[in-house]
Amino acid sequence: MNELDGSWILVTGASAGIGQACARRFAESGASLILWARRLDRLESLADELRDGCGVEVVTRQVDVRDRRLVSREALSLIEAGRVPDVILNNAGLASGFDPIQEGDYEDWDRMIDTNVKGLLNVTRELLPHMVSRGTGHVVNIGSTAGHQVYPKGNVYNASKFAVKALTEGINLDVAGTRVRVSSVDPGFVRTEFSRVRFHGDDERAEGVYRGFDPLTAQDVADCVHFVVTRPPHVNVFDMVLLPTAQRNVYVLDRRDPT
Ligand code: NDP
Numbered sequence: 001m002n003e004l005d006g007s008w009i010l011v012t013g014a015s016a017g018i019g020q021a022c023a024r025r026f027a028e029s030g031a032s033l034i035l036w037a038r039r040l041d042r043l044e045s046l047a048d049e050l051r052d053g054c055g056v057e058v059v060t061r062q063v064d065v066r067d068r069r070l071v072s073r074e075a076l077s078l079i080e081a082g083r084v085p086d087v088i089l090n091n092a093g094l095a096s097g098f099d100p101i102q103e104g105d106y107e108d109w110d111r112m113i114d115t116n117v118k119g120l121l122n123v124t125r126e127l128l129p130h131m132v133s134r135g136t137g138h139v140v141n142i143g144s145t146a147g148h149q150v151y152p153k154g155n156v157y158n159a160s161k162f163a164v165k166a167l168t169e170g171i172n173l174d175v176a177g178t179r180v181r182v183s184s185v186d187p188g189f190v191r192t193e194f195s196r197v198r199f200h201g202d203d204e205r206a207e208g209v210y211r212g213f214d215p216l217t218a219q220d221v222a223d224c225v226h227f228v229v230t231r232p233p234h235v236n237v238f239d240m241v242l243l244p245t246a247q248r249n250v251y252v253l254d255r256r257d258p259t
Pocket residue numbers: 012013014015016017018019036037038039040063064065066091092093094095115119142143144145186187188189190191192193194195197
């Protein structure tokens with residue numbers, strides 16, 4: 001018997017990086033999956049891989065979490081199909097731009113706030129009531145060390161991840177009296193497409209972020225998320241922070257430590 005047999009898990013932002021690695025990790029443990037992201041072609045090839053390799057059910061949908069009406073429609077179709085997820089992994093997110101606030105770009109700001117904060121709220125608002133009325137469920141938010149400590153030019157991204165931290169705490173309080181669990185997994189540097197997106201496709205600059213040390217991998221984060229969702233029902237891992245060993249806080253980093 002696999003640990004997650006019989007459970008349905010919704011992963012937002014499953015087309016790359018941490019979301020994709022979590023989907024793989026969950027499928028290996030027997031979970032059926034609902035995968036959302038904007039790049040449907042990537043979701044479909046991941047779904048084929050997981051159906052063939054793990055024998056699990058996988059549903060894919062092209063969902064931009066910023067689109068409240070679409071999120072609502074997709075959530076309703078899950079509810080009508082009797083698939084209220086056992087776990088929601090609110091992972092979809094991004095940094096966009098890296099400028100001092102006085103030179104910041106409004107479009108970058110909107111992209112981050114609309115995805116990281118309002119997108120997480122859209123998904124949670126549509127599905128959490130059904131977890132609450134059922135009495136069980138688990139909301140896992142991917143936060144960040146950027147939600148614990150601010151760094152220069154992190155400004156709006158930091159604010160969005162501080163908001164995720166506040167929302168994890170707030171949702172947890174609001175579901176008191178139910179058995180719904182609310183957790184946050186907060187990584188430091190993880191080598192994914194994150195920096196490429198932050199630097200608007202500048203691969204060389206993105207690669208520079210990870211130069212000279214061993215960052216976390218998406219699989220490292222997926223292992224932690226898997227741990228969080230496989231605790232017994234009376235255990236809630238409230239906030240798990242993980243860092244590469246070379247990283248001591250958000251900006252103290254030893255770049256002479258490639259192992
Ligand atoms: P990636 O860029 O590799 O993956 C981001 C994922 O989010 C993609 O699947 C992307 O899919 C999805 N996404 C982005 N915008 C939307 C949207 N509007 N609607 C739906 N899906 C969306 O980055 P990571 O895997 O690193 O990032 C995942 C999460 O981890 C983010 O919340 C990030 O803030 C957080 N994080 C990352 C860290 C890092 O160092 N990498 C460290 C700490 C936290 P698509 O483009 O197909 O929609």
